[in-house]
């Protein structure tokens with residue numbers, strides 16, 4: 001971490017967005033993470049994504065559990081809503097918040113420990129419900145905050161900083177998400193913002209649960225030579241399968257995709273995702289094929305990244321429950337609380 | 352792009368915009384830090400090394416450093432570099448025992464300096480400590496050249512001049528006042544080992560218009576200012592027109608106000624943005640209620656019964672004539688009444704005292720041909736510097752000419768090649784003290800530029816020599832020093848240590864770092880995190896990075912030297928290192944010891 005705050009310098013020629021805000025207006029408090037932590041890079045990509053999507057910071061709710069990764073919501077969008085919940089329990093709080101105020105952008109930031117160890121159950125059910133939110137797992141293979149114990153995403157055979165070998169198989173959040181019903185499943189790397197940024201934007205605009213497993217090296221406890229979650233290892237086995245471009249509504253696709261193997265997905269707000277398949281046979285709409293592709297690549301040691309699965313048509317929690325279209329705060333009090341008499345009437349139906 | 356060669360001293364020097372822009376390459380950020388620490392004498396001495404006259408320049412320098420200052424690109428106003436120099440000079444303790452001294456033994460070489468202006472005085476300053484016998488010939492009865500005869504006392508008090516000039520003369524120069532050199536030939540006959548011509552550009556330009564010689568109320572600016580300075584003139588009419596738009600015009604109008612002028616106008620031919628006067632001189636004149644009339648082209652002096660009563664001007668409009676040159680179009684005419692007219696339309700060199708048959712070459716404008724590196728004329732052993740060399744410039748240029756001429760004269764007197772000069776060098780040293788601790792104040796301070804306090808308008812006209820600028824207060828100084836961005840604390844990158852974690856890129860408050868694939872400069876400039884549109888500022892490009900082969904690119908334009916990239920870097924691939932420019936002076940040039948006659 002640094003001891004001086006990043007100064008706010010309104011330098012000449014600084015970019016502003018449609019709201020007249022600069023990127024700096026999307027930042028948060030001074031990061032207390034270790035210098036070089038992948039999580040800080042993801043924070044900076046989030047800042048850029050919200051800025052470029054012209055999202056008003058107060059229309060956003062940030063949620064997290066416990067961990068270094070879960071600390072990061074403090075470092076972006078300081079004027080957004082936010083809550084730092086109990087370890088592994090963020091999805092439950094997100095569900096409640098989303099149920100009450102469905103018109104906000106929800107972003108959950110979690111870690112591999114927070115989501116795949118203590119919080120696996122909550123993580124699974126949020127996907128099953130297709131909660132409308134962007135959910136990031138900042139995945140470093142360790143419990144960074146508690147000094148580097150292996151997490152449930154640590155690969156078989158990977159070594160800890162002091163040499164001990166991990167002998168339990170990992171839980172791959174991408175495969176888990178495919179299994180549990182995630183409707184937007186992607187993997188990215190904190191060290192490749194060209195890929196991460198469009199995925200974040202797409203995830204924010206996706207209707208339903210968007211899960212992005214972001215490999216995010218822990219420089220302090222898991223960036224050594226025999227680690228499979230280090231910067232160097234990730235780069236060596238990095239294997240983008242699908243390249244995503246995010247095109248805002250009303251903007252034409254100007255990039256010339258020569259390869260031919262291009263799929264365009266239109267999101268509910270009119271923005272488009274152009275998926276350019278680096279791996280020609282890959283189909284991001286085919287869940288079974290995605291799973292089998294991941295299995296095969298994993299056997300070869302490849303780290304597959306990109307938007308690996310998307311289903312824009314799955315019903316979200318609100319649709320399934322047929323809940324009110326308006327956020328609860330906009331519904332008059334009398335309608336929200338019809339009174340004691342109505343309650344008695346309702347209860348009598350169950351006698 | 353090829354990887355940047357930071358071993359070339361120019362690379363890091365150029366990042367220090369102020370030092371690069373200063374003709375004498377004054378180490379600005381270091382002296383500002385010294386002032387911040389209250390080490391005013393050290394700040395003074397550091398200034399003196401390169402610019403010789405910190406007290407004078409801290410008041411009246413043309414300050415080419417300020418428009419160059421990086422702070423002016425981040426926000427509107429540069430650091431008040433010049434004002435801080437004055438703080439160092441005003442608050443410095445007695446530094447007399449720290450001044451260079453002449454050695455006990457002379458080196459047996461004798462040189463003549465013509466004129467006692469800043470150019471000659473710099474040569475004396477550099478060569479007296481090396482054992483030269485220095486004789487200064489001065490036409491006037493006082494030292495200082497235009498600094499004393501033309502720059503008015505309300506801008507530059509004589510006491511400041513005396514202190515800094517005497518510091519040099521007292522090293523042992525032989526000063527011959529009231530001794531104009533009237534023939535170069537006869538001076539040559541006196542057997543000097545080398546001669547330096549620092550005689551300035553003493554001729555004020557004339558304006559040949561109808562009526563010019565029908566009155567004695569038309570004055571040549573620089574001659575008139577000299578008469579004022581030496582108290583030969585102590586009054587002027589109530590209505591005065593100053594012709595010209597440069598700094599001389601500003602000094603003439605403000606002097607007029609102090610000698611009885613009530614309605615003083617500056618008449619300029621050009622529009623405001625093309626006036627030669629510095630912004631601050633224009634502002635100071637306007638503060639004193641001088642009216643500056645633009646686009647007025649003088650046509651005729653109006654004389655009535657042998658008396659100057661006014662002046663006729665064409666009011667003009669300027670147009671581009673298609674080839675990029677401005678052409679004036681007359682709109683109408685106007686006559687303005689006046690009692691006196693002062694012509695401040697420029698100066699020229701004049702060398703009636705140099706014979707044309709002694710080996711010096713003169714060009715088509717009758718100006719001597721002078722080498723731009725050695726400052727030697729066509730005749731070996733005769734050197735020029737200051738306004739006499741390449742026409743009127745300013746004090747700091749004259750000082751730099753003096754330094755360079757001194758190196759040449761030193762080498763010449765010891766039969767060494769004058770083109771074989773010591774190069775500039777740069778030393779780098781890390782400023783890291785411990786984790787999160789740097790040996791400079793790296794936090795960005797958003798304070799705005801402090802404004803110089805002035806003597807009130809009621810007070811300042813009471814006498815001719817009331818210095819208008821009061822100097823920064825303690826509080827102003829404390830704030831202003833923190834505005835300096837420490838541009839000499841360089842961001843130094845070690846490619847092989849970088850793990851491409853993006854930490855530096857994310858933290859940089861002005862978005863000047865990018866990791867990307869390499870390309871040609873034009874392409875690369877457009878692809879950076881913030882496009883690098885200032886083409887005058889370099890891009891730093893690393894070698895291929897270890898993990899991906901991409902390159903680290905830094906746009907030098909807006910870096911505020913906050914050191915956050917280095918703080919954030921987990922591998923110390925970025926370090927903040929202080930660059931110290933090594934400027935060679937005459938005393939650094941190794942010359943073989945002179946053979947001396949025994950006994």
Ligand SMILES: Cc1cc2nc3c(=O)[nH]c(=O)nc-3n(C[C@H](O)[C@H](O)[C@H](O)COP(=O)(O)OP(=O)(O)OC[C@H]3O[C@@H](n4cnc5c(N)ncnc54)[C@H](O)[C@@H]3O)c2cc1C
Nearest residue numbers: 466468469470490496497531532550551737738744745746
């Ligand atoms: C009105 C005015 C205001 C100015 N204000 C500023 C300012 O604010 N800041 C700034 O940086 N610059 C200013 N300048 C410019 C600056 O004064 C000159 O560029 C600088 O003084 C040049 O120094 P020099 O040593 O070359 O010559 P000078 O200062 O001109 O000195 C030359 C000396 O040589 C003497 N001399 C000439 N001929 C002979 C001879 N034959 N024999 C013996 N002695 C001789 C002269 O009497 C004079 O003393 C100003 C100029 C003018 C005219």
Ligand SMILES: Cc1ncc(C[n+]2csc(CCOP(=O)(O)OP(=O)(O)O)c2C)c(N)n1
Nearest residue numbers: 067068069087111112113114142143144145
């Ligand atoms: C209920 C509970 N159990 C255990 C802990 C201790 N704890 C704090 S953070 C953490 C793991 C965090 O790992 P991860 O989510 O991967 O975050 P990282 O620090 O690696 O980003 C644990 C086990 C806790 N805070 N609360």
Ligand code: SF4
Nearest residue numbers: 034037068144218219
């Ligand atoms: S311990 Fe690891 S995860 Fe936590 S801040 Fe440091 S580098 Fe990041």
Ligand code: SF4
Nearest residue numbers: 369420421835836838
């Ligand atoms: S900020 Fe300081 S070091 Fe940088 S150019 Fe300005 S005065 Fe010089």
Ligand code: SF4
Nearest residue numbers: 859910911913914916
């Ligand atoms: S010192 Fe580093 S972080 Fe600070 S402005 Fe310069 S490049 Fe950016």
Ligand SMILES: [Mg+2]
Nearest residue numbers: 111112140142
């Ligand atoms: Mg973790």
